[in-house]
Amino acid sequence: MSRNSENGWRSKELPYDQVIEKYPEIPPIVALKIDVSRRGIHYTQAALDRVDPDKHHVEPYNYMIGHGKNAAPIGLFLRDGSVICQGDTPDYSKAYRDPYTLDVVDGRLVLTDEEIGKVYEEVTFWDRPDFYDKKTSNGTPMCLVASARPQRITIAPQTKCHFWDTPGEGCKYCALFSAHRSKDDEGEIRDEKWFQDVEETTREALKEKGRYCSFHMTAGSTLSGAEIFDDEVDLYIKTLHAAEKAFKTEKFPVKLVASAFSKKQLQRMYDETAITTYTTDLEVLNPELFKWICPGKSRLVGYEEWKHRLYDAVEIFGRGNVDCGIVGGVETAQPNGFADEDEALAAVLAEAEEMGRHGVSFADCVWNALPGSMFVNQKTPSLEYYVKLALGLAEVRRKNGLKIYTDDYRRCGNHPNTDLARID
Amino acid sequence: MGNVKISQEIIDAINDPGSIKVLASISRTGELHVVPKGTITVNEEGNIRYYELLEGSQTNKNVTFALWFGRKIAINIITPDRRSYQIKGIPVKSLVAGKEYQKHYERAMELIPDSDLAAVYEIELTDVREESYPVRFAEEARDNPLYIHLDKLAGQA
Numbered sequence: 001m002s003r004n005s006e007n008g009w010r011s012k013e014l015p016y017d018q019v020i021e022k023y024p025e026i027p028p029i030v031a032l033k034i035d036v037s038r039r040g041i042h043y044t045q046a047a048l049d050r051v052d053p054d055k056h057h058v059e060p061y062n063y064m065i066g067h068g069k070n071a072a073p074i075g076l077f078l079r080d081g082s083v084i085c086q087g088d089t090p091d092y093s094k095a096y097r098d099p100y101t102l103d104v105v106d107g108r109l110v111l112t113d114e115e116i117g118k119v120y121e122e123v124t125f126w127d128r129p130d131f132y133d134k135k136t137s138n139g140t141p142m143c144l145v146a147s148a149r150p151q152r153i154t155i156a157p158q159t160k161c162h163f164w165d166t167p168g169e170g171c172k173y174c175a176l177f178s179a180h181r182s183k184d185d186e187g188e189i190r191d192e193k194w195f196q197d198v199e200e201t202t203r204e205a206l207k208e209k210g211r212y213c214s215f216h217m218t219a220g221s222t223l224s225g226a227e228i229f230d231d232e233v234d235l236y237i238k239t240l241h242a243a244e245k246a247f248k249t250e251k252f253p254v255k256l257v258a259s260a261f262s263k264k265q266l267q268r269m270y271d272e273t274a275i276t277t278y279t280t281d282l283e284v285l286n287p288e289l290f291k292w293i294c295p296g297k298s299r300l301v302g303y304e305e306w307k308h309r310l311y312d313a314v315e316i317f318g319r320g321n322v323d324c325g326i327v328g329g330v331e332t333a334q335p336n337g338f339a340d341e342d343e344a345l346a347a348v349l350a351e352a353e354e355m356g357r358h359g360v361s362f363a364d365c366v367w368n369a370l371p372g373s374m375f376v377n378q379k380t381p382s383l384e385y386y387v388k389l390a391l392g393l394a395e396v397r398r399k400n401g402l403k404i405y406t407d408d409y410r411r412c413g414n415h416p417n418t419d420l421a422r423i424d
Numbered sequence: 425m426g427n428v429k430i431s432q433e434i435i436d437a438i439n440d441p442g443s444i445k446v447l448a449s450i451s452r453t454g455e456l457h458v459v460p461k462g463t464i465t466v467n468e469e470g471n472i473r474y475y476e477l478l479e480g481s482q483t484n485k486n487v488t489f490a491l492w493f494g495r496k497i498a499i500n501i502i503t504p505d506r507r508s509y510q511i512k513g514i515p516v517k518s519l520v521a522g523k524e525y526q527k528h529y530e531r532a533m534e535l536i537p538d539s540d541l542a543a544v545y546e547i548e549l550t551d552v553r554e555e556s557y558p559v560r561f562a563e564e565a566r567d568n569p570l571y572i573h574l575d576k577l578a579g580q581a
Contacts, residue, residue, distance in 0.1 A: 027492035080491055081520035081543060127523045150521035210529030210541065211521070410479075410520055423452045423489040 002093035009097050010115070013382040026387050027420075029080050032120055034386045034416045036111060037366035038329075040089040040099035041076075047102040048072075048088070050109055050125070057126035057148070075149065075413075076102070076111075076123040083126070083150060083413040086368075095369070096379040126150050129211070131204040136197040145194075145201040151410050152214040152255070153205050155198060157239040158232070160187030161220025163296030171283060171294045173330050175372035176220070187220065190235065195242040203246040214411035215243060215274075218257040221296075228300060232258065233265045240273040251276055255406030257325065260301055263312040270316050277406045278313050279363060281325030282306050285351035292336045311358045319359030320403035328389050328417075329367035329381040341385045349392040356400040362393045363407040364417040386416070393417035398424055428549040434501075434509055435466045442504040447474070449486030449497045457482045463535070464499060472499065472513055472547035475532050479542035487545055491515035496550060512551040519544040 016035050020028045051058060051073055058071040076084045089099050101114045102123070111120045127150070132143040147154045164170040188194075205212060217239060222232035236258060244250075257279045261269065269275050284293050287303040297306065313322040331337050331344045338344035352362055366386055369378045394417050397404065406412065409419040430438075437443055445464040449457050461483065463475035476484045490497050494514055501509045519525040520543050532541040554560075564571065 029492060077522060079517045080488065081518040083521075124522070208526070209533075210526040423485045423492070 002095075002098070004092065004095055004098040007096065014384050015116070016113075016120075016383060019383050019387055022384070023387050023391065026391060027080075029078055029082070029121065030390070030416055030419050031383070031387055032111070033078060033082060033084055033419070034366055034390065035383045036084050036100050037086060037414075037416075038368060038380055038383060038386060039097045040092060040095065040368065041084070041086055041102050041111070042090070042092060042099045043072075043088040044101060044103045046104040047109060050104060053128075055128060057128045057132075057150075059143070059147070073125050075126050077126065077150065078121055078123055082409050082419055084123070085149065085414045094377070129153075129205065130208045131201060134201075134204050136200040138193045138197055140193075140197045142197075142201040142204060145197045146205065148205070148212075149413055151212055152216045152412065153202065153212050154216040154218070155202075155239060155243065156219050157190060157217065157235045158187055158219035158222055160222075162223045163221055163294075163300075165223075166296060169296030169299065170374070171297065172333070172374040173283075173293065173327050173367060173370075175370040190239075195238060198239055198242040199245045202243040206246055214253045214255050214406050216255045216257070216406070216412070221259045223300065227262060227265070229259045229261055229265060233261060233269060237269060237273055240275065244274050247274065250274060253277075253406055253411065255279065255411060257281065260297075260306045260309040261313075262309065263316070266309075266313050266316050276317075277321045277323070278317050279323040279325055279407060280306070280310060280313070281327075281363075282310070283325065283327050284330050285326060285348045285355075286331055289331055289333075289337055293330060293333065307355065310355065310360050314359035319401075320361055321405065322359065323361045323363045323404070323407045324355060325363045325365065325407075327367045328364040329386060330375070332381045332385070333375055333378050341381055344381075345385065345388055345392065348389065349396065352393055352396045353399075356396040356402060359400070359402065361397055361402045361404050361407070362417060363404075363412065363415045364390060364393055365414055366416065390416040390420060394420040394424075397421065428513075428552055429470055430466070430511070430549060430552050434511075434552065435470070437501050437503045437507060437509055438464060438466050438472070438511075440503060444502040446500045446502075447483060447487075447497060448499070449483055449490060450495065451482065451486050452489050457486055459483055461499075463532070464501075467546065469546075471516075471549065472511065472545075474545045474547065475528065475541055476543040476545060477532065477536070477539050477541060479540075481542075484542055487515050487543075488518065491518060491545070497547065499547075500555065506556065508555040508557075510551070510553050510555045511549060513547040513549045515545050515547045517546040519546075 020031050053071055056073055059074050072087050074087045092099050101112045103110060103112050105119050108122050110122050129148040134142045217236060225231040251274050254275045255277055256275055260280045284290050290303045291298040310322060310324055331348055367380050369375050369380055404418045404421045407415055407418050409422055445461050446458060447461040461474055465473050467473040487497060496512045496514055499511045525544060528544045529541045532539045
């Protein structure tokens with residue numbers, strides 16, 4: 001028996017159909033995206049048979065995580081053009097809930113819930129980026145230099161997060177770059193050849209007309225330098241300078257998701273590079289839980305200082321051009337998180353409101369207890385909680401007159417609360 | 425969802441670049457919005473296809489709102505010879521990325537070289553009626569014969 005078939009989770013929370021009935025202001029398709037992100041997706045063989053590696057976006061390994069695995073799709077389109085940034089979950093026996101199923105019904109690729117026996121939405125696979133088949137002049141396959149979502153190109157200049165250097169100090173929910181966590185592993189080497197590869201890959205990607213709306217960079221945190229993160233800033237600047245050679249304008253839509261840089265570091269990035277927006281992730285909007293869940297960030301920067309740096313960023317980039325990423329729902333992780341979902345929501349939204357008044361927007365990722373994370377065995381909150389969180393954060397943004405750009409439904413696609421900005 | 429089929433005459437009217445096409449939609453707060461949209465055509469399945477060229481436009485927001493909640497939008501077509509057709513429908517699909525979208529992106533640039541296609545919407549039809557005055561006048565006389573000023577009915581002295 002698997003964990004999810006034993007625990008009776010379905011009888012303990014409102015199912016999707018009842019949630020959309022109870023909250024008529026949530027678009028059903030957005031609620032479905034949230035629920036799929038929360039529970040995951042299992043591909044049937046019929047769905048896998050539909051995958052054409054020459055046509056669809058499959059990755060031979062997960063670019064952002066780095067574990068070797070078979071080539072498989074990394075995301076799906078819904079019919080409103082939004083995306084689900086998840087691939088197949090082959091083994092879900094230890095997950096608290098069983099996943100949605102991607103199946104073929106009446107010739108259509110659809111999301112279903114096998115136990116309920118209901119087809120929810122038709123979906124399509126993402127298309128393969130044209131540059132994936134190319135190599136740089138150094139012979140590097142371009143698919144190892146950059147990844148993509150349907151409308152963004154992603155470069156990860158650093159594949160090691162150095163918060164993991166001190167045992168137990170990595171963020172507990174995080175599976176990103178989890179292939180590079182040992183102290184001796186420095187991640188991928190970024191020499192002069194690599195920067196040349198970045199320029200050539202970016203140039204090649206831009207040949208695909210109508211594909212990309214955003215240039216995205218993210219990486220693990222680098223703590224070294226005269227001031228903490230100085231070396232991380234240097235690496236981003238150097239990487240951006242390489243990519244900038246492929247553009248004719250000084251500024252273009254750049255989404256940087258990075259550590260909480262000081263005002264001096266941010267000013268330098270803004271002045272010296274094409275960067276237009278900045279996201280730094282406080283992850284959990286509660287100082288005590290931040291200390292427990294993100295111990296490295298807490299010890300080396302601190303909750304209040306991280307927040308302060310977001311406010312400094314607003315002075316440089318402008319209101320609405322600075323986003324705070326959060327792992328929505330992780331505030332309920334046990335044993336230290338909120339046991340009551342209503343209390344958790346009230347606390348999170350009160351803090352979001354304060355930050356929104358300072359011009360910070362939010363990018364809410366649905367917390368999924370991922371393999372590779374310390375929280376792999378946690379129980380994530382109910383769908384109802386996630387829906388209320390997305391609606392609440394959308395209201396914070398509206399109330400404070402904030403836009404959302406590079407973390408929106410199109411240039412990112414992984415945040416239910418920013419999907420809602422499509423109709424603001 | 426709609427499954428109304430339209431005649432070839434109306435398809436030709438919609439696809440005629442000389443026709444004026446106006447799209448009416450409602451925002452999430454209930455505000456009406458009516459604007460010309462020259463990029464409305466009929467696709468191979470007989471549904472309305474419309475290119476939204478401005479990502480931040482109110483129409484783009486409203487049509488997404490209609491798609492999300494199964495609401496109707498309305499379109500009026502006025503042909504060069506002054507025939508008018510009202511079409512209502514529900515947006516069922518929005519393409520904002522992918523190879524199919526990219527074909528439309530290039531097509532949009534052929535039509536308007538500086539354009540930057542935001543979305544391609546597919547709208548299933550729920551209602552179609554001709555709104556040309558002579559046609560509506562005849563319908564009114566047939567359906568509501570009592571709606572008439574009496575002087576029109578006055579006899580000879």
